[in-house]
Amino acid sequence: MKLTSQYFSGAWQLWKSNIKESSIVIAIQFAAVIVAVILLAPGLAAMTAHPKFGMVYTVLMALAVVLTIGLLEYYIPVCFLAIRRGQSITKADMQVGYARALAVSVMMVWPTLISNILNQASNLEIGLGWKFCIALMAIGISVFAIVWVYAVATMLPLLASDHPDESVWQLTRRCSQLTEGHKWQLFVVDLEILIGPIMVLWVLLMICMFALVIPAALNGNAAALTSDSSEEMIRLMGSTFAERWGLFTGIGLLCLLVMLVLQFVFVPIQQFAHALFYEDLLAEEEGAVEDADAEVIETVNHTEEAEKPLSE
Numbered sequence: 001m002k003l004t005s006q007y008f009s010g011a012w013q014l015w016k017s018n019i020k021e022s023s024i025v026i027a028i029q030f031a032a033v034i035v036a037v038i039l040l041a042p043g044l045a046a047m048t049a050h051p052k053f054g055m056v057y058t059v060l061m062a063l064a065v066v067l068t069i070g071l072l073e074y075y076i077p078v079c080f081l082a083i084r085r086g087q088s089i090t091k092a093d094m095q096v097g098y099a100r101a102l103a104v105s106v107m108m109v110w111p112t113l114i115s116n117i118l119n120q121a122s123n124l125e126i127g128l129g130w131k132f133c134i135a136l137m138a139i140g141i142s143v144f145a146i147v148w149v150y151a152v153a154t155m156l157p158l159l160a161s162d163h164p165d166e167s168v169w170q171l172t173r174r175c176s177q178l179t180e181g182h183k184w185q186l187f188v189v190d191l192e193i194l195i196g197p198i199m200v201l202w203v204l205l206m207i208c209m210f211a212l213v214i215p216a217a218l219n220g221n222a223a224a225l226t227s228d229s230s231e232e233m234i235r236l237m238g239s240t241f242a243e244r245w246g247l248f249t250g251i252g253l254l255c256l257l258v259m260l261v262l263q264f265v266f267v268p269i270q271q272f273a274h275a276l277f278y279e280d281l282l283a284e285e286e287g288a289v290e291d292a293d294a295e296v297i298e299t300v301n302h303t304e305e306a307e308k309p310l311s312e
Contacts, residue, residue: 002280006190010195011272018083022268023077025089029072030263036065060245070105071098077154078161080271081278092273104160108153111145111233150183151176178281186277193270197262 002010015022039061079089118138122131152175159171159178164172181185 003071003270004185004192005274007189007276008192008269009278013270014084014272015268021083021089022080022272023264025076025083026264026267028078031068032068032072036061036068039065067102070102070109073105073108074101074157076159077271077274080268081158081161083277084272084275084279085168098159098230100164100168104157104171107172108156110143111148115141115145147183150186154186154274155179155278176238182277182281186274189273189277190270193257193266193273194198197266200258202263 006265042057046122082089115138118134118141122134122138152172155175155178156171160166160168163174
């Protein structure tokens with residue numbers, strides 16, 4: 001296995017040499033998310049005026065969005081693995097059926113789904129004891145979900161694309177065997193790649209905070225920052241509608257720009273790093289099998305040599 005820094009540098013070189021292909025894949029993912037938001041918006045807006053219609057529409061659209069995003073959870077890593085191997089992304093294991101791809105995606109994210117359900121359940125009007133139990137289960141499942149990401153979920157779609165005849169359960173067990181002893185290294189690889197976006201988001205948060213605090217201080221309204229009144233908070237953002245619109249437009253464009261940079265740069269780098277890590281795991285597994293076969297052959301040879309004098 002390589003050093004963790006070598007995966008980042010290798011993924012960076014792959015991204016630079018395959019910007020067009022990786023951008024196409026990310027654009028498809030980004031467009032799917034935008035379409036999902038557009039489809040869900042009317043249902044959420046209609047829930048106040050027409051609750052029943054809004055609820056039914058939102059549930060149906062949410063199911064469609066989950067199916068679409070679930071399929072992308074499988075196909076996006078597979079496409080980047082195809083790019084890494086010099087294959088066409090239009091033929092990136094599309095022979096795998098949608099049902100199988102969705103099954104792989106569900107296997108990847110089921111701990112996260114359960115964790116989200118438990119977090120929502122903790123907001124119900126139930127007894128304090130039940131809330132405490134649900135909170136403990138949510139914490140436990142959340143920790144397990146993080147381990148699951150690096151034990152199974154990250155490598156599962158890549159392994160499924162290379163072994164289309166194996167069942168999802170067989171692939172899950174093999175993923176656990178592949179990543180045995182390498183989960184921490186894979187986590188460090190992700191951390192090295194994502195530390196940049198984390199710092200960028202932190203700086204963006206500081207900029208947004210100062211965008212609200214500094215104008216308020218200049219207007220002599222700094223004391224109102226501690227107020228709970230929504231009217232006071234709105235007044236802090238500007239004295240006129242044009243000032244407030246300009247502030248929100250500027251912040252919105254800044255957030256959109258940062259999101260696009262993170263989406264089209266760091267996500268491909270992370271996917272390429274996972275592909276490189278996966279191929280190293282396969283090489284290590286093949287090396288271990290070859291060593292085991294050589295050891296068996298050597299043992300057989302020693303046994304035959306030991307039996308020769310007896311036969312003579």
